[in-house]
Amino acid sequence: MKVSIEPMKFCHVPSVAAIEKMVYSAPWSEHAFINEILDNGFASYYVLLIDGEVAGYTGIWVILDEAHITTLAVSPVWQGKGFGRSLLEHAIAEAAKKGAVRITLEVRVSNLKAQALYKKLGFTPCGIRPNYYHDEDALVMWLDNLPSFCERNGFSVVKTPAAERDWEG
Ligand SMILES: CC(C)(COP(=O)(O)OP(=O)(O)OC[C@H]1O[C@@H](n2cnc3c(N)ncnc32)[C@H](O)[C@@H]1OP(=O)(O)O)[C@@H](O)C(=O)NCCC(=O)NCCS
Numbered sequence: 001m002k003v004s005i006e007p008m009k010f011c012h013v014p015s016v017a018a019i020e021k022m023v024y025s026a027p028w029s030e031h032a033f034i035n036e037i038l039d040n041g042f043a044s045y046y047v048l049l050i051d052g053e054v055a056g057y058t059g060i061w062v063i064l065d066e067a068h069i070t071t072l073a074v075s076p077v078w079q080g081k082g083f084g085r086s087l088l089e090h091a092i093a094e095a096a097k098k099g100a101v102r103i104t105l106e107v108r109v110s111n112l113k114a115q116a117l118y119k120k121l122g123f124t125p126c127g128i129r130p131n132y133y134h135d136e137d138a139l140v141m142w143l144d145n146l147p148s149f150c151e152r153n154g155f156s157v158v159k160t161p162a163a164e165r166d167w168e169g
Helices: 010-023 030-039 083-097 112-120 146-153
Strands: 003-007 043-050 053-063 066-074 102-108 124-129 138-143
Touching: 003 083, 010 030, 010 043, 010 053, 010 066, 030 043, 043 083, 053 083, 066 083, 083 102, 083 112, 083 146, 102 112, 112 138
Parallel strands: 066 102
Antiparallel strands: 003 043, 043 053, 053 066, 102 138, 124 138
């Protein structure tokens, strides 16, 4: 079994949108992912491929020294095998390379599985955004001091030069 994490390309988007429909009650459309890849200079999206098939994905926005996890999902058939953690660690390391020193995310207050993963990696709950999902509140979580997090976990913290960032994605 060959597992890799790579930048999301247009050819991955139909599979990503199919997983999105399986795991979220308000899924993003293919168009939303394409817009993010094409038009959002702050965004970077990644897919986890198993033998060339999309099994999960994640996205970050990095604005100055703060990063935001915009999405994280693993296909139901591949959940519970450590791939969510791998994707999250990759996203954090990429955010640090792009200059982020702290990273945040929102998660449904009822999504205890995802919250367990985030807490395991050191995210701490910092507040509630009421009705963030229209039908439910969001728990806001932060992970501070990314350079030290990456060093502790053996992730490279060599920053990507700004000139190279233009060519990613
Ligand atoms: C949340 C999600 C990304 C986790 O991915 P995953 O591949 O299933 O998780 P992993 O196998 O990497 O597990 C990592 C940790 O998550 C937690 N976790 C995973 N499955 C769990 C379960 N069924 N119950 C409680 N905690 C669980 C555990 O802390 C686990 O660590 P451990 O195996 O050392 O105990 C995945 O379940 C998913 O896509 N869910 C639907 C979409 C979603 O909720 N995304 C998050 C939005 S904020």
